[in-house]
Amino acid sequence: MTSRDNDVFEATTPGLPVVRPQASGGFFESLRERLPRGALSALGVAASLAVFALAAYILGRTLSRLSYADLLNAFRATSGAQILASLALSALSYLFLTGYDVVALYHMRTRAPYRVAALASFASYAISFNLGFPIITSAAVRYWIYSRVALNALQVANITVFAGVTFWLGMTLVMGVGFIYGADALETLDGLPAFLHIIPGVLILAGVLFYFAWVTVDRRSIRLRGHALELPGFVPTLAQFALGVADLCCAAGALYVLLPQGVPLDFVPFVAVYVVACILGVISHAPGGIGVFEATMLHAIPAASHESILASLLLFRMIYYFLPFVVALALLGADEGARRWATLRDAIARILEERSN
Structure with missing residues (x-):
């Protein structure tokens, strides 16, 4: 979470992030101050457009060579067991996603019923995955739900x-492990020597281990635009890694089980x-990575x-x-209807009681 440099505010809830004003400094602050105003934003937009344009080119070339009769046959070749397995793994992935909010509430020492946290987490991800702009959409959905149990905007931002x-x-953890243990298979995919996958994998895992050790030996905070963000300790961080890996592996598994038989690629x-x-x-900032994700996988x-x-x-x-998006909208509609x-x-009960008296 960021603010303008002259803003001063502080979280009243313990946990991530606790924001306190600090003197600006450090490499990234210095870099931001030296670059022309808006330069970093322009670079980000340029990178997004470049990734999206390349993906659109690859996807367009691939689609131009497709046989739609073969595509329909591929749909028909997918078994009911594959679809059921994908549905089950998708459900598990979203179940682990609800744990993100549960651990956040634990770290913040804030209470909320699990059904509220589960609805807020599931709906926020199902909607933001499809609409894009997750910081905005997921925060808005969470606030709409958590405000009913007296959580304020800053707590929802946390x-x-x-x-x-x-x-x-x-x-990050899954990518590091995948680059190391899947180096030989990745070599056959991109033609790069296995060591060019192992080296970044080792560096990624080293960074993960350093971060884990750094946040667990003492209370830590990082500075962002002159403000300090407190990081979680041992138990919440361990839970973050476990939930993040479990969610990601289930999501990847939901696609893996749909692949046709004979694909020479281990999990x-x-x-x-x-x-x-x-x-x-x-x-790319495309909603759900649509187009870019497909082009990369193809x-x-x-x-x-x-x-x-x-x-x-x-x-x-x-x-x-799409299916979780529809379910989330239905749940939110039913929840709002039940509240009303x-x-x-x-109100009717009060009126009847007053009239009876």
Whole structure:
């Protein structure tokens, strides 16, 4: 969470983030001050456009060569067992996502019923995955739900930031392991020597271990635009890694089980490819990484035909993204309807009681 440099505010809730004014400094602060105003934003936009344009080019070339008859046959070749397995793994992934909010509330020493935390987490992710702009959309959905149990905007911002950190910790750990243990398989995909996958994998895991040790030996905070953000300790950080890895592996598994038979790619290197595709999707700012994710996976996964992989990707998009989106909207509608009915029922009961007296 950030603010303008002259803003002064402090979280009243313990946990991540506790924001306190500090003197500016450090490499990134110095870099931001030296660059022309808006330069970093312009670079970010340029990177997003470049990734999206490249993905659109790759996807366009692939689609131009497709046989739509073969694509329909690939859909028909997907078994009911594959779809059920994908549904089950998707449900597990979203179940682990609800843990993000539970751990955040524990770290903040804030109480909320699990049903509230589960609805807030599930709905926020299901909606933000499809609409994009997750910082805005997920925070808005969370605030709409958590405000009913007296959580304020800053507490909801804390939960949103904590959940984002959990997601990236899991992503980083899985990518490091995938690059190391899937180096040989990745070499056959991109043609790069195995050591060029192992080296970044080792560096990533070293960074993960350093971060884990750094935040657990003492209370730590980082500075962001002149403000200090307190980091969680041993137990919450361990839970963050566990939940992030479990969620990501289940999400990747939901796609992996949909792949056609005979794809020469084990699960570990597949997860590494999946993580890279997710990161490129995030960089592109496309909702759910749509187009970018598919282009990356089509380019990276070896198969007898692009039609079979595209069919798996489209089914995954429906199961993991669109279906939870519909369920989330239905749950939010039902929840709001139940709240309004409870209010109306109480009002009617009071009126009848007054008239009887």
